[in-house]
Each structure stands twice: as C-alpha cells, then as structure tokens.
Amino acid sequence: MAGRLLDAVTKLLAELCGWLLLIVMSLIVIDLVSRAMSTPIYGVSESAMFVMIAIVYLGLPYAEKMQAHVRVELVLDNLPPQVAAVVDLVMYVLVAATMLIVLYAVGLNALGSYEGRQAIAGPTPLLIWPVKFVMVTALALFVVRIFINLVHAVRAVIGAETPRYGGS
Numbered sequence: 001m002a003g004r005l006l007d008a009v010t011k012l013l014a015e016l017c018g019w020l021l022l023i024v025m026s027l028i029v030i031d032l033v034s035r036a037m038s039t040p041i042y043g044v045s046e047s048a049m050f051v052m053i054a055i056v057y058l059g060l061p062y063a064e065k066m067q068a069h070v071r072v073e074l075v076l077d078n079l080p081p082q083v084a085a086v087v088d089l090v091m092y093v094l095v096a097a098t099m100l101i102v103l104y105a106v107g108l109n110a111l112g113s114y115e116g117r118q119a120i121a122g123p124t125p126l127l128i129w130p131v132k133f134v135m136v137t138a139l140a141l142f143v144v145r146i147f148i149n150l151v152h153a154v155r156a157v158i159g160a161e162t163p164r165y166g167g168s
Contacts, residue, residue, distance in 0.1 A: 006144065007065070014062035017055045024051045046120055050131045057138035064145035076165035085156040085163035092150040099146055103139045110136050
C-alpha cells in the first residue's frame with residue numbers, strides 16, 4: 001500500500017515537473033516581452049529561478065525510481081552478476097549515507113531560512129523558505145526511493161532477487 005502511494009506521488013511529481021517547465025517558459029517570455037517594452041515586471045526572473053529549482057528537486061524521486069541517474073554501467077555490465085550486485089550495494093550504501101547528510105543540511109538551512117524570514121530584497125520581498133521546503137520534501141522522497149533501491153540491492157546480493165547488472 002505504502003509502495004503504491006509512493007509510486008503515485010512520485011509519478012504525480014514527475015508530471016508536475018512538466019507543467020512547471022511550461023510555467024518557467026511562460027515567465028521567461030513574459031520577462032523578455034516586458035523588458036522589450038521597457039516595463040520590466042519585478043520578480044519574474046526570480047520566480048522562474050524558484051520554479052526551476054523546484055523542477056530539479058521534484059524530479060529526483062522519479063529519476064531514482066526509473067534508475068535514470070548517471071552511473072557507470074560499462075563497469076557493472078562487465079562484472080560477474082554477483083560481484084556487480086555487491087558493487088551496486090556498496091554504491092547504494094554510499095549514496096544513502098551521502099543523501100541523508102544532504103537532507104539534514106538542507107533541512108537545517110530551510111529551517112534557518114524560515115526562522116529568519118529570508119527573502120530576496122525588492123519592492124515586494126520574495127520569501128525564499130517555501131522553495132527550500134520544497135527541496136527538503138523532494139529530497140526526503142528521494143532518500144526513501146534510495147532506501148527502496150538499497151533493499152533491492154541487498155536482496156540481489158543475498159540471492160533473493162536477480163542482480164540488475166553483470167553478465168560476463
């Protein structure tokens with residue numbers, strides 16, 4: 001049940017990224033047109049930047065689900081399946097540890113941003129903390145996905161699942 005809910009949320013976020021990309025394109029066009037007419041609209045480029053940050057982070061869980069991140073499969077594919085499974089497991093342990101540290105650091109940064117009411121200065125200050133909490137939420141989902149893949153990697157090493165890599 002929880003797995004299906006996570007899959008649904010991950011897919012929804014991936015689709016949301018596509019729609020947010022349209023918003024970014026619209027904001028950039030609006031910014032270009034308003035500047036060409038010598039009436040720039042304050043905050044449009046900053047808003048586009050915030051949306052781009054959201055797109056990058058919200059897409060991470062789906063990329064992890066689809067195993068679409070950059071990895072050196074050339075090496076894994078040329079190892080014996082059991083050795084490739086162990087290398088994959090070690091990689092996931094390192095990634096999980098690293099991303100837990102990143103999640104912790106980004107969480108502290110977001111909390112500090114919220115407490116300090118951090119904003120981009122201007123006629124109407126643009127608060128930064130909402131986009132930072134989007135980053136925290138997306139990173140948390142990403143970490144959950146990493147741990148799911150870590151469990152699959154453990155199962156491949158102990159022989160409960162077929163290793164995804166290897167073949168020589």
